[in-house]
Amino acid sequence: MAEQYVAAVDQGTNSTRCILFDRRGRLVSVAQREHRQLFPKPGWVEHDAAEIWRNVTRVVPAALRQVGAEPGQIVAIGITNQRETSLLWDRATGRPIGNAVVWQDTRTDRLVAELAGDEGLDRFADLCGLPLNTYFSAPRLKWMLDHTPGLRARAERGEVLFGTMETWLIWNFTGGANGGLHVTDVTNASRTMLMNIASLEWDDELLAAFDVPRAVLPEIRPSSGVFATATEVLPGVRIGAALGDQQAALFGQTCFSAGEAKCTYGTGSFLLLHTGQEIVRSKHGMLTTVAYQIGDEPASYALEGSMAVTGSLVQWFRDGLGLIHTAAEIETLARTVDDNGGAYIVPAFSGLFAPHWRSEARGVIAGLTGYITKGHLARAVLEATGFQTLEVVDAMNADSGIALTALKVDGGMTANNLLMQFLADLLDVRVVRPMVTETVSLGAAYAAGLAVGYWPDLEGLRSNWHRAGQWLPNMDPTRRATEYANWQAAVQRTFNWIRPDQ
Amino acid sequence: MPGSVQSIERAAAVLRLLAAAPNGLGVADVGNALGLAKTTVHGILRTLHQVGFVEQDRSGAHYHLSDAFGRLGESYLDPNELRSRAINWADSLAARSGEVVRVGRLDGSKVVIVHHVFRPDDSDQDLDVGTTLPPHATALGKAVLAYDASGAARPKRLEAFTTRTITDPARLAEELATVRSRGWAGEFEEHTIEIAGIAAPIRGLGGLVVGAVGLIGRIERICDSRLRHRADLVTMVRATAEAIARDLRGDS
Numbered sequence A: 001m002a003e004q005y006v007a008a009v010d011q012g013t014n015s016t017r018c019i020l021f022d023r024r025g026r027l028v029s030v031a032q033r034e035h036r037q038l039f040p041k042p043g044w045v046e047h048d049a050a051e052i053w054r055n056v057t058r059v060v061p062a063a064l065r066q067v068g069a070e071p072g073q074i075v076a077i078g079i080t081n082q083r084e085t086s087l088l089w090d091r092a093t094g095r096p097i098g099n100a101v102v103w104q105d106t107r108t109d110r111l112v113a114e115l116a117g118d119e120g121l122d123r124f125a126d127l128c129g130l131p132l133n134t135y136f137s138a139p140r141l142k143w144m145l146d147h148t149p150g151l152r153a154r155a156e157r158g159e160v161l162f163g164t165m166e167t168w169l170i171w172n173f174t175g176g177a178n179g180g181l182h183v184t185d186v187t188n189a190s191r192t193m194l195m196n197i198a199s200l201e202w203d204d205e206l207l208a209a210f211d212v213p214r215a216v217l218p219e220i221r222p223s224s225g226v227f228a229t230a231t232e233v234l235p236g237v238r239i240g241a242a243l244g245d246q247q248a249a250l251f252g253q254t255c256f257s258a259g260e261a262k263c264t265y266g267t268g269s270f271l272l273l274h275t276g277q278e279i280v281r282s283k284h285g286m287l288t289t290v291a292y293q294i295g296d297e298p299a300s301y302a303l304e305g306s307m308a309v310t311g312s313l314v315q316w317f318r319d320g321l322g323l324i325h326t327a328a329e330i331e332t333l334a335r336t337v338d339d340n341g342g343a344y345i346v347p348a349f350s351g352l353f354a355p356h357w358r359s360e361a362r363g364v365i366a367g368l369t370g371y372i373t374k375g376h377l378a379r380a381v382l383e384a385t386g387f388q389t390l391e392v393v394d395a396m397n398a399d400s401g402i403a404l405t406a407l408k409v410d411g412g413m414t415a416n417n418l419l420m421q422f423l424a425d426l427l428d429v430r431v432v433r434p435m436v437t438e439t440v441s442l443g444a445a446y447a448a449g450l451a452v453g454y455w456p457d458l459e460g461l462r463s464n465w466h467r468a469g470q471w472l473p474n475m476d477p478t479r480r481a482t483e484y485a486n487w488q489a490a491v492q493r494t495f496n497w498i499r500p501d502q
Numbered sequence B: 001m002p003g004s005v006q007s008i009e010r011a012a013a014v015l016r017l018l019a020a021a022p023n024g025l026g027v028a029d030v031g032n033a034l035g036l037a038k039t040t041v042h043g044i045l046r047t048l049h050q051v052g053f054v055e056q057d058r059s060g061a062h063y064h065l066s067d068a069f070g071r072l073g074e075s076y077l078d079p080n081e082l083r084s085r086a087i088n089w090a091d092s093l094a095a096r097s098g099e100v101v102r103v104g105r106l107d108g109s110k111v112v113i114v115h116h117v118f119r120p121d122d123s124d125q126d127l128d129v130g131t132t133l134p135p136h137a138t139a140l141g142k143a144v145l146a147y148d149a150s151g152a153a154r155p156k157r158l159e160a161f162t163t164r165t166i167t168d169p170a171r172l173a174e175e176l177a178t179v180r181s182r183g184w185a186g187e188f189e190e191h192t193i194e195i196a197g198i199a200a201p202i203r204g205l206g207g208l209v210v211g212a213v214g215l216i217g218r219i220e221r222i223c224d225s226r227l228r229h230r231a232d233l234v235t236m237v238r239a240t241a242e243a244i245a246r247d248l249r250g251d252s
């Protein structure tokens, strides 16, 4: 019998990938296509959803072609996606209404302040686990409905559909305007601010607060479970899972028990700690989020520390400053010097996320002197990711009461050895990379394969996890303390940059 | 002019034009200057961009010669970029073979390890990235040495690490010819007792060898009962090198 595979579709911030995995969880083929980043105004970030779907229709066949696989050899599709990015489309024509508004977009900053009013940014945290911030979907959805004439009325009549990217993909995989299925999963829904974190249902109080008609919202499903059978791209293949990229990475790292954690280093970086079936409320700026739900089992939850700008700072260094040609060259440039020379870059491009949650902050380069070269700046770029991780780990440790003893990492930036060593040095723990760096895709594949019985249970998946690389701490404690203090002083200087009267 | 390749003549003309235009040129400028159609010029510029000879400004409207064009003798692929491109496939090879996987490239007369994946048995292992290997005594080394046209990497003195190390230049030349004809290199106790390895060259754009990927482990796992390198492992290593190469060439 021909080999069988699970196809993961990872609809990321910069690109869309299709990766095939075999029964041992080994990567068999990869096809990838980047899509355009649209910046119509300062602070605005958009994607063309039609372009993204077109890319899906190209990368999936390309991944099959690489290994000469037939669609019949694909047992399930697992979908994972950039989270919070929001889109509206016309139910009848299937055409997007405007561009998708991306998670990094800050156009809703004023709206968020208005919504917070006197009750503060945490006014909905009890219900949805999240503070008010431009990051999440609900303010964005409200903005879109408010700013397109006649749209809210059409939405109320059921002519308009809302979705994050997994919803858009599933709808298109199942026929689009011709009978497409309008669904989301609990992890993605938990990032909207519209879902009740305990009941896992759309919450009337939240819908009212954001003025969102229920008719636009997709049905919420478990993350792992057969959603539907695809009619497009891979006709006849079942869609077995959908989950947000960070939750997928937690799953792919086989963090199935309370207390297990991972950090994924991509465009942004996200540390997630599995908290079991308990909803843990953070006192230190972590988010409460759904980790996954398998079929009709109870959902698992996680605490999350989100860092908005990590890999995208490297991209800015490449595209914005033009100091390097590829992201990886930053390591070469950074190694031309021994240290940061006293320079610190705090990349508060869209405010600061965890643990600060300061929308009004903007980036700084602190400690700049005539001594600083592009090599020092390259180091500062990489170190920014390290320092942000330390802030998040400190907050997570304070919340959970247990100190992290090792950090499981994945994502594109883990190819950077200088950064991985800096992380180990700064956090003073072992940093461990698993044998699949594309853990986001692996997690989506695992969840989909479980749903169709390709894999029997979670325990079997654990035995696929192997250590591919490891970095051990080796930094003088005094130096660590000084560096961190300098960073914290630099962070202070980003606050209150955007002032209410502007 | 029999035997000459028109597109190369045109590419050379485009390079000359760009070299003389410090502020760069647009597609139309080049087309007008050479009397060529826009689509032709666009294709040439795109290819020159792909091979790293020209760059585009931020708007994408102007092309100019790259810095790298002035430093053609230097290695064109950044070692950290090689790791980034190789990481998925190297992981997959380690998971499949159950052995240590390494990616190396020539740096002067040594092979530098730019990427290292642990043997997937969760035992204690240390990252070897940055350490160097003698090219003549290792599979990874022979897989790049075989394609080093300059001879710069050819060791002056063939140091013996074991009794099996090749120390005779004529025998090494023969061995490298075998590597070229088979497309892969083997190692059998030439560097370390009881250790064998298999490596294959990674070919970037135009066929240039930019490094090699290989696995290494105990003889009884790498070789069959007749002490020949296992054919299934050779196939896996070569497929891995080809997958990385495909990624580097940008065709998936």
Ligand SMILES: Nc1ncnc2c1ncn2[C@@H]1O[C@H](COP(=O)(O)OP(=O)(O)O)[C@@H](O)[C@H]1O
Binding pocket: A012, A013, A014, A015, A265, A266, A267, A268, A310, A311, A312, A313, A314, A315, A327, A328, A329, A330, A331, A411, A412, A413, A415, A416, B080, B084
């Ligand atoms: N070797 C490297 N060093 C530093 N940053 C890197 C390296 N390779 C990739 N990156 C960064 O990682 C990001 C891509 O990682 P990926 O996991 O694909 O992210 P995403 O899924 O968010 O698009 C980019 O922002 C890029 O700048």
Ligand SMILES: [Mg+2]
Binding pocket: A010, A012, A013, A245, A266, A440
């Ligand atoms: Mg991703």
